[in-house]
Amino acid sequence: MILVTGGLGFIGSHIALSLMAQGQEVIIVDNLSNANLQTLERLEYIAGRYVPFVKIDIRNTPALNKVFEQYSIEAVIHTAGFKSIEESALKPLEYYNDNVSCIMSLLRAMQRTGIRTFIHLSSLAVYGQSSLTLSEDTPFKYAYPNPYIKSQQMIEEIIRDTALTDNEWKIAILRLSNIAGAFEHAVLGEFVAPLPKNIIPLALQVAAGQREYIELRQQAQTNDHTVERGFLHVLDSCDAIIAALEWLRGQQYVCEAFNISGQSISIAALLKEISKVTQVDIKTIEAQFYPAAELDQIAATSEKAHQILKWQPKRNISKIIEDAWRFYQQTLIGR
Numbered sequence: 001m002i003l004v005t006g007g008l009g010f011i012g013s014h015i016a017l018s019l020m021a022q023g024q025e026v027i028i029v030d031n032l033s034n035a036n037l038q039t040l041e042r043l044e045y046i047a048g049r050y051v052p053f054v055k056i057d058i059r060n061t062p063a064l065n066k067v068f069e070q071y072s073i074e075a076v077i078h079t080a081g082f083k084s085i086e087e088s089a090l091k092p093l094e095y096y097n098d099n100v101s102c103i104m105s106l107l108r109a110m111q112r113t114g115i116r117t118f119i120h121l122s123s124l125a126v127y128g129q130s131s132l133t134l135s136e137d138t139p140f141k142y143a144y145p146n147p148y149i150k151s152q153q154m155i156e157e158i159i160r161d162t163a164l165t166d167n168e169w170k171i172a173i174l175r176l177s178n179i180a181g182a183f184e185h186a187v188l189g190e191f192v193a194p195l196p197k198n199i200i201p202l203a204l205q206v207a208a209g210q211r212e213y214i215e216l217r218q219q220a221q222t223n224d225h226t227v228e229r230g231f232l233h234v235l236d237s238c239d240a241i242i243a244a245l246e247w248l249r250g251q252q253y254v255c256e257a258f259n260i261s262g263q264s265i266s267i268a269a270l271l272k273e274i275s276k277v278t279q280v281d282i283k284t285i286e287a288q289f290y291p292a293a294e295l296d297q298i299a300a301t302s303e304k305a306h307q308i309l310k311w312q313p314k315r316n317i318s319k320i321i322e323d324a325w326r327f328y329q330q331t332l333i334g335r
Helices: 010-021 037-047 061-070 085-090 092-113 147-163 199-207 234-249 267-278 303-309 317-332
Strands: 002-005 026-030 053-055 075-078 117-123 131-134 170-176 178-180 214-216 228-233 254-260 263-266 284-286 297-300
Touching: 002 010, 010 026, 010 037, 010 234, 026 061, 061 092, 075 092, 075 234, 085 092, 085 147, 092 117, 092 147, 117 147, 117 234, 147 170, 147 254, 170 234, 178 234, 178 317, 199 214, 199 267, 199 317, 214 267, 228 234, 228 267, 228 317, 234 254, 234 303, 254 303, 263 267, 267 317
Parallel strands: 002 026, 002 075, 026 053, 075 117, 117 170, 131 297, 170 254, 178 228, 214 284, 228 297
Antiparallel strands: 228 263
């Protein structure tokens, strides 16, 4: 059985469904801070079976211990945590408290119960460096002034230090691009909050007539002065996670990081692509000056994942937007 933390969130729910589609048993834990039970109902309906779910905050180590004691868990996929670079600058204490405390509690519970197979979902932003060709050998810039990025750097250090204490650990750290898209045939996708934190949901709200425009920052040192980011289809990320899980099963002691990157594109070009797919002009206005630090480019090579995990992305940016838009339209009519 595979434990998915944050398993009712956007990425976590797709991982759970992908695992079940391959015949795996899963158990989901989530505190519902960024999710709701509607996703669990949808998962059970699609899978046609009961999906074990425990509502807990994984920072509560005693409660987490009980989950490990109750279920026969062989591996953990950790997707829980706060993930917005911008929001973290406004709420640093929340980000440090949630992200760092989560990993410490989770690893302690795993250590106590003898579970040693672990996949942590990190971000390409963890490098704290601006580049479209980040590699696993790129050093972290620890001085980069952002709480989310610092919390991810801390998490990776904690994981590596923990792995050094026990030669039975089998760990894969997956550093992901921005995730978007939806499951096949719009059966599952991202339930967009009224005030989304990500660019694609914001643009879809404009396309659906729920928002008049997007404020577009044009301060970057790039060709069109908007930041460039890698975007990865959620199902490509699921494929990478499943490939990593299979790889870990064949290892003895290992703790490796992999860049899992998708197609890179500027935000201005992305909005044009969204206009093309939705057939709606995505109106923008120039945003006010943004005082916080912002990385101009975040994307990477995924050669290591290709060589070792035999993984590479299959879906381009158009497919990402098409699937996200299809699911979003379904949610608008209550399906």
